[in-house]
Amino acid sequence: MEINGITFENWAAASANIANGMSIEEVCQILRIEIPVWEDTNTQWGEKLADLMTSDMNMAMKYGEIFQNPKVGKFANVGETVSMDDVLKKVPDYDTFMKITMHQSKATKVGLDAGTIIAEYGLTLQQWGQVGMHYSSWVKDKIHEENATPEEMEMFNDSDKKWAAHFEDFYKEQEANLGEDIDF
Known part of the structure; x- marks a missing residue:
């Protein structure tokens, strides 16, 4: 087709x-x-x-x-290929993955471009997609197939919360209120 x-x-x-x-x-x-x-x-x-x-x-x-x-x-023969091992050197663990994820999430809420945030970590959008698939599979394996321990579940939750709070605080002065000048 x-x-x-x-x-x-x-x-x-x-x-x-x-x-x-x-x-x-x-x-x-x-x-x-x-x-x-x-x-x-x-x-x-x-x-x-x-x-x-x-x-x-x-x-x-x-x-x-x-x-x-x-x-x-x-x-097939265009450009250079970056190996997954090289990409994972930039995002070596779940905590780093959550840091970037939460940075991107909170930054876009104040009007910043998600691609720019990803680039700040030395990643292309394609590499970020690869990392996302890697850690999604990793979490799925840990939680569903290996029956994550309570300590591992706590690590997942703590990492999410830690970075969400960090970037919430980091961007608190930049919050956008697009409707602040509208009177009802």
Whole structure:
């Protein structure tokens, strides 16, 4: 299946590479299309993926796999690949993962860009996605498959609470009240 001559695999790889910092111009050059064709293709594939996922969750899994490793199709030999081991050096444990997660969450509530926060930790959006999948699987394994101990459950909860409180305090002076000038 193709949209504007672009396969699902190439669209997913292009999307992942854009999230990883590749310019749309470079993506279009690799796909040998013009920017308006990319924009239309991207919109259509995004809508198609939503439809496909309602009937077959394997498409979401495939998209996630390509997003984690976009070295497929026309992007197979493009750019450098950062290994998961290298990414995990930046986010070596669950506590660090929660620190970044809560930083991003609280920062967006005061109008800051989540991607900028992620970049402050030396991560691309693609790498952050990889880290998120890694720790989601790790937590699932710990809690559901290994029957986490009370101490481990406390560690999960304490980390969440600690970083939420830290960044709540950090951004307390920057809270946005978009309706403060509206009288009812």
